[in-house]
Amino acid sequence: MKSDYLELTDVRVTFDGFVAVDGVTMTVLQGDLRFLIGPNGAGKTTLVDAITGLVPATGSATFGRTELLNRKVHRIARLGVGRTFQTASVFEELTVLQNLDIAAGSGRGPLTMLRKRSSTPPEVEAALEVIGLTDLRDRQAGVLAHGQKQWLEIGMLLVQDSKVLLLDEPVAGMSAEERQQTGELLQRVGENCTVVVVEHDMDFMRSFATSVTVLHAGRVLSEGTVAQVQADPKVQEVYLGRAEVEA
Amino acid sequence: MKGEYAKIAGFAAIALALLVLAPAVLSDFRLSLLGRFVCYAIVAVGIGLAWGRGGMLTLGQGVFFGLGAYVMAMHLKLSDAGPTGVPDFMKLYGSGVVPGWWEPFRNPVVTVLAIVLVPSLVAFGLGMAVFRRRVRGAYFAILSQALAAAFAILLIGQQATIGGTNGLNGFRSFFGFNLFDPVNKRMLFYIAAGTLLAMLLVVWQLYRSRYGELLVAVRDQEERVRFLGYDPANVKIVAYVVAAAMAGVAGALFVPIVGIISPAAVGVVPSIAFLIGVAIGGRSTLFGPALGAIAVAWAQTSLSESFPSFWIYFQGALFVLVVAFLPRGLSTVGSILTRRRESA
DSSP states (O other), rough: OSSOOOOEEEEEEEETTEEEEEEEEEEEOTEEEEEEEESSTTTHHHHHHHHHSSSOEEEEETTTTOOOSSSSHHHHTOOOEEEEOOSSOTTSSSSSHHHHHHTTTTOHHHHHHHHHOOOHHHHHHHHHHHHTOOGGTSBBBHHHHHOOOHHHHHHHHHHTTTSSSESSTTTOOHHHHHHHHHHHHHHHTSSSEEEEEEEOHHHHHHOHHHHSEEEEEEEEEEEEOOHHHOOOOOIIIIIIIIHHTTO | OOHHHHHHHHHHHHHIIIIHHHHHEEEEEEEEHHHHHHHHHHHHHHHHHIIIIIOOTTTHHHHHHHHHHHHHHHHHHHHHHOTTTOOOOHHHSOSOOOOOGGGGGGGHHHHHHHHHHHHHHHHHHHHHHHTTTTTTTTEEEEEHHHHHHHHHHHHHHHHHHHHGGEEEOOOEEETTTEETSSHHHHHHHHHHHHHHHHHHHHHHHHSSSSHHHHHHHHHHHHHHHTTOOOOOHHHHHHHHHHHHHHHHHHHHHHHHHHEEOOOOGSSSHHHHHHHHHHHHHHHTTTSSHHHHHHHHHHHHHHHHHTTTTTHHHHHHHHHHHHHHHHOOOGGGHHHHHHHHHHHO
């Protein structure tokens, strides 16, 4: 059994007495494409925030036996945990290549930093290929289409050498074709990583999820394959609704 | 690549104008004035780095300018007074004994090192305290401004040890060179101009380096950079320290060129004045801050000569025009026109 998996044990996040995440325990294995779904306010994004150090949390979140909670954001990132945001947040004034190069460079020494980039690092080249932006490498990230920005974000996670990818609504606002491409991209990426996708789009989930965790009011309501979760009466009650069940 | 050649041409043009053209056509008086503006331009280059590229609105560069200037002024006073002498004003206002913390500045090597190190260390300490606590934006601007005010007040209170409101003045020599000799005054101009060119090379290298790209990333999306494994505080501290060191060097050159440093030259008003040229010239461009600083200072002097009370209105109008129509400064006119031609 590989130790490269993400394990959450009794993770709790409280804001001024309001319990946003109420003791979540879950395990995501390498190669898994885990979808995290739940109604608004279920604590999905807050859980991702807790793992990445943005909000303080209690309990335990380990990756490869290393505790992640209560470390600084940039330290967690260096441990191989990367994330994206609901709204694409690439560096708009920099080119695609510069965005990826920065993402690849947190381990660089001062001398490398103070020099100009002489050639494209191989991992950046590979990521450009994977996310399909090779031809747009010298384009400013700000002028990219919405979908391309999200792919660039995923590319940045790849060159960052993240082993855990936490994606917050990566396909929101995308066209059907872009969703399909994104899903295929995630499947390719997921072979060597642990991927957790926070998503509202049920069709997208059904097409690409290998496993699903349903959150409700800060707790894990149900967990399993897409079929198992859909068949769970508790899930049907709080989240999927009657119309969704037949799909 | 086209951009690189344009920058080399621009740099060559500035070097030619400062080192060949200006000394050839300007009178000694005007050249010395230009030398003072060049000092402002050196501060401006640093502000361009910290504010234009790093997003830190440094409203208190007067502090670092003042630190460099006072270190230099102390050395000049001590060397004028002779190996064990006491500077004139201390005999007048003070106990007639040189305070212990003045003594190291008798040594020229210590002085030159301190001109760079004192502002850098102060900026480093401040940066550690401020950026690690994620103070930024308007809060940082107000903090740095308050610091400039506090620094000036501190200086004013020290009549006996650093000249109080009068500041330090009446320097007779500069590292052994007589300051009343016109040839040496010209030499000072060349030193200032050469320093400005060197500072431009420093920021040029920084802007084209990976660090420069990262600094822009921190300016635009500080939180995002954190999630890529960098501590943005460190990135900002580097730019802030470099900007402070540049301001310190500028202050040190200002002292022999102008002949006086006083709290009035380092407080809130001069700190803001440093910024105006940068904003008008184009804060995130390579040459904009330096050219803007020189142009604004030059316009101020020549307009004040013909219309003594008119400058302040002109400065206000210029500021409004730039903010309203060219928020990135006058140096961006060229690229805006090109873009317009392409889209037409």
